[in-house]
Structures are given as C-alpha cells and as structure tokens.
Amino acid sequence: MTYNHTMPIQTQQLQPAQRIIHVVKLIPQGKVLPYGKVADLAGLPGRARYVSTALKQSKDGQVPWHRVISASGKLAFPPDSALFRIQTELLWNDNVEVNQGKVNLSTDMWQPDIATLVLSLPF
DNA sequence: GATGTGACGACTG
DNA sequence: CCAGTCGCCACAT
Numbered sequence: 001m002t003y004n005h006t007m008p009i010q011t012q013q014l015q016p017a018q019r020i021i022h023v024v025k026l027i028p029q030g031k032v033l034p035y036g037k038v039a040d041l042a043g044l045p046g047r048a049r050y051v052s053t054a055l056k057q058s059k060d061g062q063v064p065w066h067r068v069i070s071a072s073g074k075l076a077f078p079p080d081s082a083l084f085r086i087q088t089e090l091l092w093n094d095n096v097e098v099n100q101g102k103v104n105l106s107t108d109m110w111q112p113d114i115a116t117l118v119l120s121l122p123f
Numbered sequence: 124g125a126t127g128t129g130a131c132g133a134c135t136g
Numbered sequence: 137c138c139a140g141t142c143g144c145c146a147c148a149t
Contacts, residue, residue, distance in 0.1 A: 016146095035131055050146055052130040068130080076130040083130075 014123050016044055017054040024055065026120050027067040029094045031110035032103055034071040041112075043123060052076065066090035073105040 014022065019042040026041075027033050033041075036048040044050060048071075055065045066087045070076050077084035079101050088098045096108050112120075 039131090046132095047145060048131040049129065049144075050131090053146065056130065065130085070130085071132055087130090 016042070016047075016050070017057070019043060019123060020051050020054040021058055021060075021063055022122070024063055024065065024068060026112070027064060027110050029064075030096060030108070032067045032069050032091070032096060032105075032108050033110045034105075035068055035076070036071055037109075038068055041117065041121070064090075067094070067110075069103060073102045075101050075103075 020038060023038050023041045024033075034048075035051040038051045039045060039047045042051075051068065055063070055068060058065070075084055075087050075098070077087065084101065088101070091098050091103065096103055
C-alpha cells in the first residue's frame with residue numbers, strides 16, 4: 001500500500017503513564033533504575049518528576065516501584081518515613097544492598113542492552 | 124491563566 | 137560528601 005498522508009501512521013499508542021509503568025516492570029530483580037532513566041526509556045526525557053507521579057498513582061501490586069530510585073543512588077523518601085522502610089526491605093529481598101539509604105549505582109543500576117530494549121518496548 | 128506542589132536532577136559552594 | 141538553589145514538568149486548585 002502506498003503512503004497516504006490522510007491516514008495516520010499506525011503506531012502502538014500507549015499513554016505516557018502506561019509507558020512508564022511498562023518500563024518499570026522491565027527492571028530485573030537485583031537491579032535499580034533512577035527516575036530520570038525510567039523517563040528516558042519511556043520516551044519522556046526531562047520528565048523524571050512525572051515518573052514519581054505515575055508510580056504513586058499505580059497501586060497495582062505488579063509494579064516493582066521499589067526498584068526506582070534517585071539519580072544519586074539514594075531512596076527518594078525521608079529516612080524516617082514508612083515508605084522508606086518498606087522500600088529498603090523490598091530491595092534487600094531483591095538482594096540489593098541498601099546502606100545509609102543508598103544503593104551502589106555502579107554495581108546495581110540496570111544497564112539494558114539495545115536488543116533487550118528493542119524487543120521489550122512496544123512503542 | 125496564575126499559583127503551588129512533588130517518590131527529580133544538575134549545579135554550586 | 138552535603139546542603140542549598142534553581143530549572144523542570146505534569147497536575148491540582
């Protein structure tokens with residue numbers, strides 16, 4: 001079929017928040033990913049804060065939200081908060097060390113290869 | 124629109 | 137390292 005500009009190109013359309021959740025679900029056990037990187041992989045550069053918004057709204061227990069951390073390697077919650085303690089425990093369950101509220105990004109950050117992304121991202 | 128609020132991130136001292 | 141500042145962007149008021 002020849003291209004007709006009157007018909008829109010058919011692409012897999014997922015809403016931004018859905019794409020964020022999709023990316024977060026790809027983070028393997030034992031690895032973490034900063035908010036900004038999640039946004040990048042979701043095709044939303046510069047929208048790190050939107051990642052936290054989307055995660056907060058998704059109360060789906062299937063989303064490994066605890067694997068998303070700040071770019072500094074620190075957990076994003078205040079150390080005295082309940083969520084901080086929960087996230088710390090979930091990360092330890094993943095076999096990820098959390099010391100002083102921080103994880104070792106050089107060893108524990110997810111670094112997917114291009115092929116994995118091409119095969120995993122439906123957009 | 125204007126304004127305020129974040130589970131952010133880059134920069135600075 | 138850290139703490140503060142500022143830019144950023146989606147959302148709620």
